[in-house]
Amino acid sequence: MGEFDLIARYFTRPPRHATLGVGDDCALLSLQSGMQLAVSSDMLVEGRHFLSTTPAAGLGHKALAVNLSDLAACGAKPLAFTLALALPSIDEPWLAGFSKGLWDLADAHGCELIGGDTTQGPLNICITVLGEVPPGDALLRQHAQVGDDIYISGTVGDARLALEVFKGAVSLEAAHFEAARLRMDRPTPRVELGLALRGVANAAIDISDGLLGDLGHILQRSKVGAVIETAWVQDSAAISDAMQSVAFNKRLDFALAGGDDYELLFTASPDQADEVLEAGERCGVSITCIGRITPVAGVQVLDLQGLPLSRRFASFEHFAH
């Protein structure tokens, strides 16, 4: 099977919304009149973003999920994506699994594969996702305001917990491990929540590298600081049963610096507290308030007694050795 057969068999469907899909030099797409285009690209590399043991379907899901998560963090509605894929060889069972995971998530969000590229090379998956958002409605990192509450969606730390089990650093009972592994391999992009937070949240980002590190991007671009409490790490909707089963100090590490959660971290005025919780309820996802925006640069993490913690939390860093 050659490149073109591979594309035809695993990555081609008739276009739906797109004017022209896979199979020409470019795809053609029309936006709704007056809408802005939102664009994001993510590249996934074996050993950096996923383990060689990751099942192919999970990888197809995750590669698109991390991109949809970027649209969610901007409050943009998914439209379409391109897929560029370098493969060491043509492995049909792998391609069948990968494309199944990809299509299932794409269909769930009405997000259409419109083009891309395949080539031989070390395994590399690069997706560029396109969405639309009304002008002025996008949730940006730069709009956090002093006094805003800081929220997270869903649960955090589980993906890191699963990774630590794979590394042999933590052991879990089977059901907890399975739950945590699913969070690592099958993250849920919070697309509906992102849309529901338009006009409600001031700033947003998705948690990919680690909560504190990603919060740092909001603080830097908004030129503000933050205080983060930790009582919620002890007991709240943001901590899963799997996370509850490990010691508090580890939990703190995984929740604040874990990465790969693909939950939304966002800020909103205290006036909007009801609307924030309603948005979560409407989307079926828990929302937890974890701190607030301050005028003082940097992040202060408070312990259970409300005293500043001096320990450091290291986020995921792509070029760390």
Added chain:
Amino acid sequence: MGEFDLIARYFTRPPRHATLGVGDDCALLSLQSGMQLAVSSDMLVEGRHFLSTTPAAGLGHKALAVNLSDLAACGAKPLAFTLALALPSIDEPWLAGFSKGLWDLADAHGCELIGGDTTQGPLNICITVLGEVPPGDALLRQHAQVGDDIYISGTVGDARLALEVFKGAVSLEAAHFEAARLRMDRPTPRVELGLALRGVANAAIDISDGLLGDLGHILQRSKVGAVIETAWVQDSAAISDAMQSVAFNKRLDFALAGGDDYELLFTASPDQADEVLEAGERCGVSITCIGRITPVAGVQVLDLQGLPLSRRFASFEHFAH
């Protein structure tokens, strides 16, 4: 230097046309009212698409050029692009060269870098380019008509010729080698010509895998066939001095199956012959008629006497072993 410093130093500039550029979860872009979006992604892998000896600036140029060439083949105007880059390590001289080559070509076409991703991994460059085109004006592979003339822009075969010199299969005098190597490392995307051919050409594609192979895509999608002559390979504006210096049979191979030329291959009604040549003159690029579209499926290549050639020409195939 970490990922974020790297992006800040080499890949960030203030946005110009984009509403929001590098540095948030998504970039935001507005199209001109009523325009369609044209999208293309290409992934370049060392050893497949470029040699390890390719200078970094050339690689920055080429990575964007092959994407702009896809827009050209659709008659779309370049707007913006994303860059996803996997790097084995942070090599600052390499990054300086690569980004210089990239920016120079981007600036020449007013095409803005609006986002992307960097990660550690085997060298891989994935660019997604965005352009715009009025609805109905895009040049598509599927619109070739029986009786159309088939044209190519510029010169073909030079990139393959340079590759053969690198492989030691051909030797050239220094000036010819340098000219051919430049065509391989610094292809010229025919963006202006693509725009000039709107409303003039019926179908178009860029020559990336090889003239006959790429022509095959037009024929397949348009459900037509073609006759290709070879007199132009003996002597025409499409054959460079470097190509003239090798034996006719080799020249035939390189011109018809070489790949990596990034010239446009297009078809147009004989009624449009004057407009085609005028478009070339206006854009400063030679145009050569090489054959015509027929109702009979397949491609017939005619020798200098006008008799069918029986030899096969193998296009570049990404998964060939």
